[in-house]
Structures are given as structure tokens and as C-alpha cells.
Amino acid sequence: MGLWTIARQLTNFHISNLDWADPIPVYDANGVFQDTVNYHRLYDKTAQTTFDAKLRQHLGLKVDGTDFIDLNAIDPSELSITYFSPDELLNNGSSLVSYRGYDQYGNRLTSKPTFEDFFTAKNPDGTYKRELGPVQPIYAAGYIQDKFAFNDLIFNVGIRVDRYDLNQVVLSDPYSLYATKKVSDVPGSMNPSGSHPSNMGDNYVVYVDDVNDPSTINGYRNGSTWYNAYGVEINDPSTIASSTGIAPYLVNPSQAQYRTITADAFQDYTPQVSVMPRIAFSFPIS
Numbered sequence: 001m002g003l004w005t006i007a008r009q010l011t012n013f014h015i016s017n018l019d020w021a022d023p024i025p026v027y028d029a030n031g032v033f034q035d036t037v038n039y040h041r042l043y044d045k046t047a048q049t050t051f052d053a054k055l056r057q058h059l060g061l062k063v064d065g066t067d068f069i070d071l072n073a074i075d076p077s078e079l080s081i082t083y084f085s086p087d088e089l090l091n092n093g094s095s096l097v098s099y100r101g102y103d104q105y106g107n108r109l110t111s112k113p114t115f116e117d118f119f120t121a122k123n124p125d126g127t128y129k130r131e132l133g134p135v136q137p138i139y140a141a142g143y144i145q146d147k148f149a150f151n152d153l154i155f156n157v158g159i160r161v162d163r164y165d166l167n168q169v170v171l172s173d174p175y176s177l178y179a180t181k182k183v184s185d186v187p188g189s190m191n192p193s194g195s196h197p198s199n200m201g202d203n204y205v206v207y208v209d210d211v212n213d214p215s216t217i218n219g220y221r222n223g224s225t226w227y228n229a230y231g232v233e234i235n236d237p238s239t240i241a242s243s244t245g246i247a248p249y250l251v252n253p254s255q256a257q258y259r260t261i262t263a264d265a266f267q268d269y270t271p272q273v274s275v276m277p278r279i280a281f282s283f284p285i286s
Contacts, residue, residue, distance in 0.1 A: 002091075002096045003081065003084075003096055006051075006084075006088065006091060006096065007051060007071055007079070007084075008071050008072075010049040010050075010051040010052055010084075010088060011049075011051065011052050011055065011069050011071045012052065012068055012069055013047055013048070013049055013052065014043065014044045014045070014046075014047040014048035014049070014052065015041040015042065015043060015044070015066050015068070017041070017042045017044065018039035018040070018041060018042055019039050019040045019041065019042040020039060020042075022039065022040055023037045023038075023039060024037065024038040024039065024040070025037050026038060040066065041066040041068070042066075043064060043065075043066050045064065048063075048064075049085075049088065050083070050084065050085035050088060050125070050127055051083045051084050051085070051088055052069075054082075054083040055069065055079070055083050056069070058078065058080075058083070059074075059078070081104075081105055082105050084104075085127040085128075086103075086104045086127060086128055086129060086130035087127065087128055087130065089104045090104075090130060099132060100132045100133070100134050100135060101132075101133060101134030101135075103129075103131060104130070109131060109133070109134075112133040112134070113129070113131040113132070113133050114133075115168070115169045115263060115266065116263050117129070117131060118130055118131065118132065119261075119262065119263055133168075135166075135167075135168065136167050136168075137164065137165060137166050137167050138163075138164075138165040138167050139162075139163070139164050139165075140162075140163045141160065141161065141162040141163070142160070142161055143158055143159060143160035143161070143278070144158050144159060145157065145158025145159075145278065146158060152283045152284060153281055153282075153283045154281060154282045154283065155279070155280070155281045156278070156279070156280040156281070157278070157279050158277075158278045158279075159275065159276070159277050159278060160275075160276045160278060161273065161274070161275050161276075162273070162274045162276070163271055163272070163273050163274075164271060164272045164273075165269065165271040165272075166269040167269065168269055169263075169266040169267060169268055169269065170266060170267065170268075170269050171265060171266055171267075172264075172265055172266060172267045173205070173265075175205075175221065175248070176205075176248050176250075176265075177256075177261050177265050178248075178250050178251070178252065178255045178256055178261075178265060179250065179251040179252065179264060179265065180205045180206070180248045180249060180250055180251065181205075181206055181248075181249040181250070181251055182202060182203050182204060182205060182206065183196055183200050183201065183202050183203070183204045183206060183220065184202035184203070185206075185249075186206045186217070186249060190208070190214070190215070190216060190217045191216075191217045191229055192216060192217070192229050192230075193229070193230060196217075196231075197220075197227070197229075197230055197231025198231070199227075199231045200220050200227070200231055201222060203222075204220045204221060204222045204227075205220065205221045205222075205248060205249075206220060206248070206249040207219040207220065207221065207240055207246060207247060207248055207249065208242075208247050208248075208249045209242045209247065210242060210244055210247055211244065211247040211248070211250060211253055211256055212253045212256075212257060214247070214249055216229075217229050217249075218240040218241075218242060218247070219234070219237075219239075219240030221237075226240070228240055
């Protein structure tokens with residue numbers, strides 16, 4: 001159902017306006033003006049969607065034509081998911097597909113794309129590929145153990161080490177898609193008290209009153225621990241929100257304004273290592 005909904009929205013989108021520069025007055029058989037003016041549809045190439053262009057091509061219509069397509073009158077056998085571009089299927093975050101190791105159309109990838117490829121790699125028609133490689137975590141474990149006896153006691157002593165690497169990138173900051181400023185980057189004069197609280201570390205994230213035009217510090221964060229502007233730990237981050245919501249002090253506010261996410265917001269997963277000592281003993285009962 002989601003595919004049908006977005007297909008209707010993408011079809012004819014580029015001819016939704018009229019060509020006001022080319023009026024067509026309506027006259028009767030006697031040449032009397034009928035108080036009616038018609039207009040042709042205005043073709044806007046920049047607004048034409050990939051789905052619309054490929055559908056017109058399949059139907060034998062001019063791709064740059066202004067024919068109005070009634071999508072509901074088309075037999076489903078005439079439609080294909082490949083008419084959508086990858087970005088159209090991702091639908092600005094409300095994705096109509098979910099995939100890894102395959103493309104958006106269900107075809108298995110023959111090579112593993114890099115993380116940066118998601119933001120840069122394009123198809124011949126200029127649309128982004130948006131390919132995601134399969135998840136290939138790396139897991140390793142090993143142990144060493146020795147056995148010895150002491151009087152009537154038998155000991156087994158050793159140690160086991162497990163290492164798990166997700167083998168992919170993750171958000172550098174799970175609370176922000178964009179680079180944030182830290183205490184060392186922000187003058188203390190922005191704090192209501194005139195300086196940063198003494199218990200704030202230089203790498204603590206600063207939160208302000210407005211993302212686009214910050215003027216006052218509302219709070220701080222260290223990992224998942226939140227503080228108000230005076231350095232008091234709080235349980236509810238909404239208490240430092242302004243009228244526009246919780247606002248981190250961003251390095252580049254325009255990224256949030258235009259929702260521009262780059263590879264800089266991510267980092268390699270830090271492998272997790274677990275060290276587990278082992279000890280067991282037994283003794284005979286006679």
C-alpha cells in the first residue's frame with residue numbers, strides 16, 4: 001500500500017502547474033469570448049521524479065511530455081518497483097524497503113560497498129545507489145587452562161578472552177547526527193552564571209537555547225549523563241529544552257537545517273573484549 005501511495009505522489013508531480021505565459025482564450029462559433037481561459041500544463045524538468053520518467057518511458061509516452069497519467073487506471077502488471085529510484089524508496093526516512101547485502105529491488109550485491117559509497121556512489125542516470133553492505137561481524141575467542149593437584153584437591157585454573165567486532169561504522173554520538181561543540185569550544189560567558197560549572201569536563205557536549213542561533217547555554221551532557229546549566233545532574237533532559245526542543249550546540253547548524261548527514265557523523269565500531277577467569281576444583285570423598 002505504501003508503494004501505491006508514493007507512486008501516486010510521484011506521478012505527474014512535475015506538471016502540477018500551468019503555463020501562465022501561454023493563455024488560450026475560449027471563443028464560441030461566432031467569435032464571442034466565453035469568459036474562459038485555458039492553459040497548457042507547465043513542464044518542470046527539475047521536479048520530474050524518476051518513477052514518473054520511467055513509467056512514461058514504459059508506456060511509450062514522451063518522457064518530457066505533459067500527458068496526464070491516471071495511475072489508478074494502469075494495470076499492476078505494467079508497474080515495477082525498479083521504476084523508483086533508491087531515494088524514492090527510502091522516502092525521506094519513512095522507508096518502503098529494508099535491505100542489506102542486496103539492493104533496493106532484491107538483487108544480491110556482487111561487491112561490498114564502502115560506507116562512504118552510500119553518500120557518494122551514483123547510477124548512470126545520476127541517482128544515488130544507496131547500497132548497504134551485509135553485516136559481517138568478527139568474533140574470536142580463546143582460552144588457556146591448566147590442571148594441578150594439591151594434596152587431595154584437584155584444581156582447574158584458566159582464563160578466557162572473547163573479542164567481538166561489529167565490523168561496521170556506528171554513530172560517533174548516539175544522541176546527534178551532526179558534529180557538536182564541547183565545553184572547550186564554547187565561551188563560558190554563554191552560561192547564565194557567566195562561566196562553565198567546575199565539574200564540567202572539556203569534552204562534555206554543550207546544549208543551548210536555539211540550534212540555529214545559540215545565545216545561552218541550557219545544559220551539558222557526558223555520555224548518557226545530563227546536567228543543567230549550573231552543573232547539577234538531571235534525570236529528565238526535557239528540562240533543558242527550549243521552545244524549539246533539546247538543542248545541541250552544533251558545529252555546522254546548516255546541516256541540521258537542510259538535513260545533510262555526512263560520513264563524518266560516524267566512526268568505526270570499537271571492538272568489545274571480555275576477559276573471564278575460570279577456576280574449578282574437586283576432591284574425592286571416601
